[in-house]
Amino acid sequence: MPTQKLKYNIRLGVIIILVTLMIKSLTAQESPREVFMTVALQPMIQLNVNPDVVVEFGLLEVNEDLYHVTKKPEDVMFSVESTTNWNLSVSSVQPYFTGEKNPEHKIPVEFVGYTIEDLGTNWDNGSYSNIKNMSKDTVLELSPEHTEVLTNGRRNNMGDADMNSFILHWKLLFENNALRMRNYSQYFLTDERFKVNVQLTLSETLCGTCN
Numbered sequence: 001m002p003t004q005k006l007k008y009n010i011r012l013g014v015i016i017i018l019v020t021l022m023i024k025s026l027t028a029q030e031s032p033r034e035v036f037m038t039v040a041l042q043p044m045i046q047l048n049v050n051p052d053v054v055v056e057f058g059l060l061e062v063n064e065d066l067y068h069v070t071k072k073p074e075d076v077m078f079s080v081e082s083t084t085n086w087n088l089s090v091s092s093v094q095p096y097f098t099g100e101k102n103p104e105h106k107i108p109v110e111f112v113g114y115t116i117e118d119l120g121t122n123w124d125n126g127s128y129s130n131i132k133n134m135s136k137d138t139v140l141e142l143s144p145e146h147t148e149v150l151t152n153g154r155r156n157n158m159g160d161a162d163m164n165s166f167i168l169h170w171k172l173l174f175e176n177n178a179l180r181m182r183n184y185s186q187y188f189l190t191d192e193r194f195k196v197n198v199q200l201t202l203s204e205t206l207c208g209t210c211n
Contacts, residue, residue, distance in 0.1 A: 044083045056194070089201045110143065
């Protein structure tokens, strides 16, 4: 067979193969395929609060063992947005309130207590409600240890900010308590302001409705 004709036959064969492959490819594209995908959705949990939570108060000595509150601690507004059940704990960053005029002036953080008021639509009325509020019927002492205050009850406490909206009220525990006043009077100065940083910690409740 002449060389030129052989080359022609080879080229023709290559063209036929390429056309065949293109036809098969187009035919395959016309056939729909079912694609199965597994998507792992991560829970969303978010605490909406000023990152710099500070408890600050002022005391002025009027007479011996008699003090006037010159500045009361400000309430803290916060909310929770979550697609899963959650719990919230409160702790002080430092173990002592520190004086603004003199940092050597210190008062244990247990001097101040707090309660958390529920402003949302998720109920906090006991273990069988959406939220179990440990401060519902008592004032909790501030502590450097993480104190769990809010968690889910028998019902879920997941929801948006309208469902989980709160206000944290601070209370000076020596007020109307003469015995506690005597315990803390050694720390009070003639005129001083004290402050401490506080942390609100939000985490997922892994056990679900386990209360």
